[in-house]
Each structure stands twice: as C-alpha cells, then as structure tokens.
Amino acid sequence: MPAVTAVAVTVGSSYFAMLVGVVQSILVMRYLGPTFQGVRRIVDLITKYAFNVHLGILHGVSKQLPIHLGEHDAEKVQDVEEVGFSWVMGLTLVASLVMVGVGLMNPTGQKTTGIAIAIGGGWLLTQQAINLYRIIIRAWGNFALLGVIGGVQTVLTFTGTVYGARHHGVLGAMAGSLLAWMATLGLFMAYSPARVTRPRFDVRIGLSLARAGVPIAAYILADTLLRTVDATIVAGYYRAYQMGLYSLPLQIAGYLYAIPESAGFVIWPRILEAYGAAAGDARAMRRQILLPTLVAAYLMPVLAGLAYIMLPPLVLAVVPKFQEAIPAGQVLALASVFLALPMASNSLLIALDRNVTVIATKLLGAAVSALGCLWLVHHSGSLAQLAGAAGMGYAVAALVSVAVVLPHYTAGRLDTLTVFLGMLVPFGWSAVALALSSLLAGAVLASDPASWAWALCRALVFGLLMLPVLVIGNRQTNLARELALLRRATTPAKEVMPDE
Numbered sequence: 068m069p070a071v072t073a074v075a076v077t078v079g080s081s082y083f084a085m086l087v088g089v090v091q092s093i094l095v096m097r098y099l100g101p102t103f104q105g106v107r108r109i110v111d112l113i114t115k116y117a118f119n120v121h122l123g124i125l126h127g128v129s130k131q132l133p134i135h136l137g138e139h140d141a142e143k144v145q146d147v148e149e150v151g152f153s154w155v156m157g158l159t160l161v162a163s164l165v166m167v168g169v170g171l172m173n174p175t176g177q178k179t180t181g182i183a184i185a186i187g188g189g190w191l192l193t194q195q196a197i198n199l200y201r202i203i204i205r206a207w208g209n210f211a212l213l214g215v216i217g218g219v220q221t222v223l224t225f226t227g228t229v230y231g232a233r234h235h236g237v238l239g240a241m242a243g244s245l246l247a248w249m250a251t252l253g254l255f256m257a258y259s260p261a262r263v264t265r266p267r268f269d270v271r272i273g274l275s276l277a278r279a280g281v282p283i284a285a286y287i288l289a290d291t292l293l294r295t296v297d298a299t300i301v302a303g304y305y306r307a308y309q310m311g312l313y314s315l316p317l318q319i320a321g322y323l324y325a326i327p328e329s330a331g332f333v334i335w336p337r338i339l340e341a342y343g344a345a346a347g348d349a350r351a352m353r354r355q356i357l358l359p360t361l362v363a364a365y366l367m368p369v370l371a372g373l374a375y376i377m378l379p380p381l382v383l384a385v386v387p388k389f390q391e392a393i394p395a396g397q398v399l400a401l402a403s404v405f406l407a408l409p410m411a412s413n414s415l416l417i418a419l420d421r422n423v424t425v426i427a428t429k430l431l432g433a434a435v436s437a438l439g440c441l442w443l444v445h446h447s448g449s450l451a452q453l454a455g456a457a458g459m460g461y462a463v464a465a466l467v468s469v470a471v472v473l474p475h476y477t478a479g480r481l482d483t484l485t486v487f488l489g490m491l492v493p494f495g496w497s498a499v500a501l502a503l504s505s506l507l508a509g510a511v512l513a514s515d516p517a518s519w520a521w522a523l524c525r526a527l528v529f530g531l532l533m534l535p536v537l538v539i540g541n542r543q544t545n546l547a548r549e550l551a552l553l554r555r556a557t558t559p560a561k562e563v564m565p566d567e
Contacts, residue, residue: 103237105311110187126283127276200255223247297457365540368497394451402458409468432464
C-alpha cells in the first residue's frame with residue numbers, strides 16, 4: 068500500500084475512533100448512571116497508573132527497535148522484540164494478577180466493585196499487549212495494518228461495551244470491552260511482523276531498554292498525574308456516585324484537549340525541523356514558539372467559552388442523570404485552555420533534551436492540584452471547586468513552562484512580560500464576555516441555562532464579544548494563512564511524544 072494511503076488509513080482510523088468513542092461514552096453513561104459509571108472510571112484510573120509497571124521498557128522498545136531496523140541488524144531487532152516483550156508482559160502479568168487478587172478479596176465490601184477490579188486486571192494485561200504490538204508494528208512501518216485493526220477494534224469495543232452496558236450493567240460493559248480487546252489482540256498476534264517464540268528475561272538488555280525508555284515513561288507519568296490527580300482524590304475520598312459525576316468534567320476537558328493535542332502532532336516535527344535549521348539563532352526560532360502559543364491563547368478561550376455555555380442544555384438532553392456535574396464540567400472546560408498553552412514550549416524543551424524541566428512543570432502543577440483538592444476535601448468542597456483546583460494546577464504547569472522558554476526568544480524583559488501578559492488577556496476577556504453574555508442575553512430572553520434558545524442566544528452574544536479577540540489574534544499570528552498552508556502540507560502527523 069502506498070505511504071500516503073497508509074497514513075490516510077491510520078489518521079482516518081484515529082478520527083473514527085475518537086468520534087465513535089464520544090457516542091460510546093454517551094450511551095454507556097445513559098445506561099449505567101453515575102454510580103456504576105464511577106465504578107468503571109475508578110478501575111480505568113487504576114489501570115492508567117498500572118500501565119507504568121513496565122518501568123520504561125515499553126518505551127525503550129519504541130525507541131530502540133526502529134533504530135536497529137534502520138541498521139538492518141536482525142540480531143539486535145530480535146533481542147529487543149523478545150526481551151522487551153518478555154519483560155513488559157511479565158511485569159504486567161504480575162500487576163494484572165495483583166488486581167485480580169485484590170478484586171476477589173473485595174476490599175470495598177461491594178461485590179460489583181470487587182468483580183470490576185478483577186476484570187480490570189484483564190483490561191491491564193490485554194491493553195498493554197495491544198500497546199506493545201502497536202509499537203512493534205509501527206516500528207516495522209506497517210501503518211495500514213495499524214489503521215485497519217484500529218478500525219476493527221473501535222467497532223468491536225463499541226459493540227461489546229454498549230451491548231454489555233445496556234443488557235448487563237457495569238460488569239457487562241467492562242466484560243464487553245475486555246472481549247473486544249482480546250479479539251483485537253488476536254488480530255495483532257496473527258498479523259504482526261514480529262514473532263516472539265520464547266520468553267527471554269535478559270537482565271542486561273532489559274536494563275538497557277529501561278534506561279532508554281525511562282525519560283519517556285517519566286514524562287507520561289507526570290502528564291498522567293497532572294490530568295488525573297483530581298480524579299484520584301475524588302475516587303479516594305468520595306463515593307462511586309461522585310466519581311461517576313466527575314467523569315463528565317474529565318471527558319469534557321479531554322474532548323477540548325484533543326484539539327491542541329492534534330495540533331501538537333504537527334507542531335512537534337516542525338519544532339524539531341526549525342531547531343535544526345536555526346543552528347542556535349534565537350530569532351529564527353521565535354516564530355515557531357510564539358505562533359502556536361498565541362494561537363492557543365486566542366482560539367482556545369473562544370472554544371472553551373462556547374462549551375461552557377452549551378454544556379447545560381446538552382447534558383440535560385443527552386445524559387440528564389449527570390446534571391449535578393454541569394458546574395464542574397464548565398470549570399474544567401475553561402481550564403482546558405491551560406492544557407493547550409504550553410504545547411510549543413514543551414515541545415521545544417523536549418527537543419533541547421530538557422525533559423526534566425517539562426516533567427518538573429507537570430509535577431508542580433499536579434502538586435498544586437493535589438494540595439488544593441485535598442484542602443477542599445477536608446472543607447466539604449464541591450466538585451466544581453475541586454475542578455477549579457485542578458484548573459489551577461493546569462495553569463501553573465502551563466505558565467511555568469512558557470515562562471522558562473519565552474526569555475530565550477524575546478527581546479528583553481519588557482518584551483517577555485508583554486508577550487506573557489498578552490497570552491492571558493484573551494482568557495481574562497473570555498471570563499468577562501461570559502458574564503456580559505448572560506446579562507445581555509437576559510435582555511432578550513428569560514435566563515434559563517437548560518434552554519437551547521437561551522444557550523444559543525448567549526453563545527451568539529459571547530461570539531460577538533470575542534470577535535475582536537479573534538481579529539487581533541489573526542493579525543498577531545496570520546492564523547488564516549497558516550491554516551491554508553497546513554492544508555497543503557504533506558508531512559504526516561505524528562505524536563508529540565514517541566508513545567502514549
């Protein structure tokens with residue numbers, strides 16, 4: 068299959084999975100309700116952290132395998148595949164069995180939760196194996212196979228999860244997902260170019276892969292902490308019902324974050340290309356750093372504000388059982404702006420081999436979120452206030468990252484301060500515009516957040532108030548021209564980091 072077609076299949080599969088995933092989430096939430104959705108999300112949260120049990124070896128495989136394939140060194144390729152596969156799956160199997168054991172012991176006293184945790188052990192093992200096969204197949208360059216199997220997985224997961232949720236509740240949904248992933252794993256095992264015929268727990272090669280992968284693993288863990296520490300505290304201190312409610316804000320923030328994340332697929336290779344071409348010239352790099360940062364600063368507050376306005380009628384129409392989570396969802400929608408801001412600065416720091424700096428900013432943000440959430444937990448804080456604490460963590464991580472990078476690409480302290488404050492003005496104005504839109508729309512219609520007419524009227528007013536921001540932003544960034552250039556770009560989109 069031609070490379071362009073293979074890339075098109077892969078990208079199309081990713082967007083197909085994202086769209087189907089939104090529909091799947093809505094249907095599952097409708098069928099399960101907040102409490103059992105909370106049980107499901109708690110298990111998902113546990114597995115999200117347990118994936119790191121590979122100690123970086125998974126990412127070492129991702130990094131070293133393409134290198135050895137490029138060197139045409141068949142012996143080293145086999146070493147990486149066999150030893151990497153053995154250590155990753157061996158360590159994951161241990162963690163999976165621990166989850167199954169804990170689930171069977173039923174520490175919560177709730178039989179459904181215990182069984183769900185046990186099923187989560189199967190989730191962990193199958194998803195880790197799928198991730199490993201994806202990395203191996205990607206290294207061999209078979210993107211078409213990844214796209215096709217990815218599409219099949221999306222359909223199987225949707226069918227199994229939704230059918231299970233509708234007819235058998237939360238355990239049916241989880242078992243349906245597990246069966247779908249097991250079928251997907253079978254396809255990967257059948258068609259993978261790699262053939263791991265025997266387990267090889269070679270300590271020397273395993274340590275070498277771990278050393279290569281630890282920086283990536285540390286980055287991903289820090290990012291996971293930043294984006295989930297609030298959910299972890301909700302899961303630890305509140306009931307499954309509250310966790311289920313809080314899953315709605317987390318999904319809203321995730322959907323909005325997908326926008327800058329997709330842009331990051333393009334930003335990352337361009338940052339590397341520009342860095343190589345600049346040869347130390349700060350002025351040559353200035354545009355590559357400031358452009359995506361300012362685009363995020365001007366555009367994301369508009370999108371987040373519209374999500375803030377449209378969320379109440381949307382939730383009441385689609386998942387009314389989760390209406391208590393609307394305020395928290397609105398807060399995290401606005402907070403998602405700060406997930407977008409450091410995309411370019413983080414990419415540059417990684418290009419400069421300053422992964423530790425990026426990790427430190429994320430851990431600092433996670434610490435702010437954790438401290439704020441813990442304080443609120445002990446002072447009867449609401450879910451919306453917890454979301455606000457999470458947003459503060461996002462903001463700290465973003466602003467510190469940008470503050471570290473900006474001085475190197477601006478003309479003095481005054482220019483740095485001007486650019487830094489200029490990034491925050493659109494967000495500040497969006498908060499003012501939200502308040503004004505409510506007042507001005509109230510002059511036309513009776514205030515009713517659940518009404519589509521009210522929401523559309525308010526969204527129109529908000530859009531008009533934010534129009535100057537978009538105009539100024541376009542003048543600052545030439546965004547319209549950049550988008551036109553992007554449409555004509557032929558460089559395949561890849562990840563901001565080597566793997567997720």
